[in-house]
Amino acid sequence: MSTRFKFSVLLIAVGMLIAFLPEKDPVSFRLDPSRLNLLACSDTIYYSADQVARFLNTEDSTIRLIDVRNPKEFRESSIPGSINVPLEKFSDKIGLDLLNLGKARNIFYSNGDLLSSTAWTIAAGLGYQNSYLMKGGLNEWYKTVMHSEFVGGRISPKENSIFENRLNARRLFREFNSLPDSLKAGIFINRQVQRKKLDGGCE
Numbered sequence: 001m002s003t004r005f006k007f008s009v010l011l012i013a014v015g016m017l018i019a020f021l022p023e024k025d026p027v028s029f030r031l032d033p034s035r036l037n038l039l040a041c042s043d044t045i046y047y048s049a050d051q052v053a054r055f056l057n058t059e060d061s062t063i064r065l066i067d068v069r070n071p072k073e074f075r076e077s078s079i080p081g082s083i084n085v086p087l088e089k090f091s092d093k094i095g096l097d098l099l100n101l102g103k104a105r106n107i108f109y110s111n112g113d114l115l116s117s118t119a120w121t122i123a124a125g126l127g128y129q130n131s132y133l134m135k136g137g138l139n140e141w142y143k144t145v146m147h148s149e150f151v152g153g154r155i156s157p158k159e160n161s162i163f164e165n166r167l168n169a170r171r172l173f174r175e176f177n178s179l180p181d182s183l184k185a186g187i188f189i190n191r192q193v194q195r196k197k198l199d200g201g202c203e
């Protein structure tokens with residue numbers, strides 16, 4: 001992704017941000033525009049679909065996936081374990097409180113990069129240093145994880161590891177999104193309870 005493209009996305013995100021924030025907004029940006037631009041143009045704020053797939057497979061508790069699309073899109077399909085915070089909620093207390101939960105890295109995603117970049121701009125501008133983006137959003141997730149396949153006669157150990165990571169994440173994604181909405185949240189709560197038991201913690 002070129003610096004020019006990143007800068008363009010940031011400018012669009014800032015424009016959308018102005019449209020979403022209420023006139024009497026109680027919060028204010030802590031980062032100046034030049035610092036925000038430097039962060040947006042660096043690769044340090046991005047995670048690839050493969051990295052997010054690995055977080056999903058290992059049930060990494062240090063990350064929080066935040067889907068910023070509307071609730072209807074979220075119900076239709078989402079990455080397992082993610083929470084839905086529609087972009088318009090980023091201007092109210094509920095959305096901001098979710099960003100404050102623990103010290104997890106917040107990884108925003110949408111269908112592409114536009115909505116998630118806007119969410120990142122708001123979060124980073126407000127001083128949340130634990131804000132990141134899944135590069136390419138769900139479009140890239142489908143391309144890289146859901147539709148990838150191995151072609152060729154031989155596979156190296158590294159290629160095999162990448163393919164296994166994608167295959168496991170693909171299986172989890174399909175199983176999760178085939179469940180009724182009432183069961184989706186319960187799956188990850190049960191997994192967290194089981195993990196605490198294994199770690200010797202209490203429920």
